[in-house]
Amino acid sequence: MPARYDVIIVGAGITGLASAYHLQKNSPDKRMVVVDRFGAVAQGNTGRSNSMFRNTFSSSDNQVLADSSVDFYLHLQEELKVDVGLQKIGYLWLMNEAQLRRSEPYLEKMRSNGVETVLYERPALRRMLPGMVTEFGASEDARMMGLPDVDGAVFGPKCGRLDPEKLAGFYADGFAKAGGKFAFNSEVSALMIGPTKRLGIEGEPHVWQETRIEGVALSDGEPLLADTVVLAGGAWLNELLEPVGVDGHVKAKKRQLFSVYAKGQDMEGLLRSREFNSIGLAPMVILPKAGVHFKPVSEEGCFWVGCEDEINRQFVNIPDHDLEKYQAEAEYYQRDVLPILSAYFPMFRDAGVKAMWAGLYAYNTLDNLPFVFRNHSLIVAGGDSGSGIMKGDSLGRVVASVYREEKEATLYGGAKYKVSKIGFERRDVEPEAWVI
Ligand SMILES: Cc1cc2nc3c(=O)[nH]c(=O)nc-3n(C[C@H](O)[C@H](O)[C@H](O)COP(=O)(O)OP(=O)(O)OC[C@H]3O[C@@H](n4cnc5c(N)ncnc54)[C@H](O)[C@@H]3O)c2cc1C
Incomplete structure (x- = not known):
């Protein structure tokens, strides 16, 4: 029997982990699992990054997403005394x-x-x-x-460096303490599409049936089923999105x-x-x-x-x-x-x-800003364009709000952020000009 979860999160980089942390914290009764092909957290681009953070962007969206994430990281390090290796060097x-x-x-x-x-x-x-x-x-x-x-x-001045492995570790520990599970060394080979109502006839789902992503197939082992799949696969998003006809613009x-x-x-x-x-x-x-x-x-x-x-x-x-x-x-x-x-x-x-x-x-490739969008039971987060660590916390909060079908996410510090702004259907962001 395939294991069944409420939420599967694909990707144990900063985007997947911050999402998992906020999802599980907000919905402690839901069964969640983070799946990654690597054997531990932050082994993808999160662990290879320059791990700098800044709130200085040309786009107001990037400013608010980064600024509130930076505030959260400062709060962790300075108030909660969680060592995330943060140095405010500017x-x-x-x-x-x-x-x-x-x-x-x-x-x-x-x-x-x-x-x-x-x-x-x-x-x-x-x-x-x-x-x-x-x-x-x-x-x-x-x-x-x-x-x-x-x-x-x-x-x-409110810019600097941090340790992405320590930050990833904070989110992973918090997720696990809240009841979340991990499946490492697990390669997702495909998103599984199924009919919302299974009729038991050959060739399902047919075009006239309502469909949804019903889980993930693994290269090795039984598939995992879930009501919602959050895809936070970083640079590898297209590999899973393109076969199901979803464009990640990444x-x-x-x-x-x-x-x-x-x-x-x-x-x-x-x-x-x-x-x-x-x-x-x-x-x-x-x-x-x-x-x-x-x-x-x-x-x-x-x-x-x-x-x-x-x-x-x-x-x-x-x-x-x-x-x-x-x-x-x-x-x-x-x-x-x-x-x-x-x-x-x-x-x-x-x-x-x-x-x-x-x-x-x-x-x-549209505007160098991250995205979080929903497509039926699939939520996709990515497109960070080289600044995903510094916006990780905000993106995690946006994912958790999209999951709960809230129009606005409450970012750290209390700012309200309209989640449709970084979706694709009603995207409403200013392109970023200060990219390095
Ligand atoms: C050289 C360099 C410098 C950078 N400097 C900075 C910086 O200074 N500041 C900053 O904020 N950002 C920086 N970045 C960008 C930052 O690293 C990324 O924005 C961030 O790590 C993205 O996190 P992620 O979780 O989306 O992706 P990743 O950390 O890459 O995580 C994605 C995870 O998904 C897993 N995965 C994907 N597909 C599958 C699958 N099919 N099955 C199982 N698992 C799967 C991967 O194994 C991986 O672990 C830099 C990046 C690079 C390369």
């Missing part, structure tokens, strides 16, 4: 005049939505980040690469991170830049070119470096299950990222690479 977006001007309307919107930002001018930045090159003058390399000068910066793209030693006086000095936060660490710094960024990882004595390679990098519709198939490329770091990075911060020029890895962004 985000520093370095810009030239034109970029600063283009940011003004976004900054205005952030201010009116209560998102704090601080503007720094070049002289202050020079003092705060000694050794940074702010003007390229007649440099031929800089001209060739089209590197903008640094005329100022936007700083987001495509995956490889993203890489490089851990670089912070050795020597200049690198260590940069790592321990004192003026941005109370921790005495450099903020996450985003350069004015190609979204090249670095963040301090003081416990490893390293910086993690990444880059936004928007075009020039293929989409993957149905990614390989094994993320090891997506390897970081040493040459990409040397030829593409390092020339930009070391032009602004020459101390990186000879810094050795300690480790590198890659994962997949799951882009919502």
Whole structure:
């Protein structure tokens, strides 16, 4: 006999776990199970991410979804004393005049939505980040690469880094304590479609019958049946959605991170830049070119470096299950990222690479904002476009509200959010312009 649940959640990454936590907390009497092909939580892209959080977005929807999630994470760490590895180091977006001007309307919107930002001018930045090159003058390399000068910066103080495995662990423990179950090493091979009323005739469901997703088939073992299936499969959504004719508007793209030693006086000095936060660490710094960024990882004595390679990098519709198939490329770091990075911060020029890895962004190809939508008994959450950890808590709350057929989700802190805004039928969001 196949096991029967009220809710099956596919995916034990941050989206599935935050959803499971809020679903089970709100409906303690329901039988729920989280299913994942990996052997533990956060083994997909959640465990490969840069795990940064910010509330600085151009879109009001992203602002509210991230801001309230960040508040929840701060509440966990600071009030409930749950260690989620959170460090409020801030985000520093370095810009030239034109970029600063283009940011003004976004900054205005952030201010009116209560998102704090601080503007720094070049002289202050020079003092705060000694050794940074702010003007390229007649440099031929800089001209060739089209590197903008640094005329100022936007700083987001309520931004920083956390530990995604610890955060995932918090949600998983809370789910389990509330009665939720896990099925690890369980590969969902298909969503099962069945008639709402089974007639026992051949070929069911027929087109004239009302149908629903009635469970999941597993590659190995008995299927699992449920009244509701929540699909939070991250970059792998299409694999289960396309066979049942549901469009997730999501495509995956490889993203890489490089851990670089912070050795020597200049690198260590940069790592321990004192003026941005109370921790005495450099903020996450985003350069004015190609979204090249670095963040301090003081416990490893390293910086993690990444880059936004928007075009020039293929989409993957149905990614390989094994993320090891997506390897970081040493040459990409040397030829593409390092020339930009070391032009602004020459101390990186000879810094050795300690480790590198890659994962997949799951882009919502419509507007780079996440989605949560219902299709009969199926709820799908994803399309986080590279910022799913920082919005994880809000998405989990939206999933729980969609499950209970509520029009509005109550986000952490009490803000009401209309769930149809990030659905597809009546989608009503502003496209995101500040993507890295
Ligand atoms: C290099 C990199 C840097 C990033 N930096 C940041 C950052 O700084 N901040 C931030 O907020 N976000 C960042 N992200 C994005 C972040 O990692 C994702 O938004 C987030 O992890 C998505 O969580 P998820 O639960 O949707 O997906 P995942 O964590 O990938 O989880 C999906 C899970 O579903 C399971 N699954 C899928 N299909 C099936 C199936 N058929 N059967 C069984 N199990 C299945 C998978 O095994 C997986 O465990 C980054 C991503 C990358 C790759």
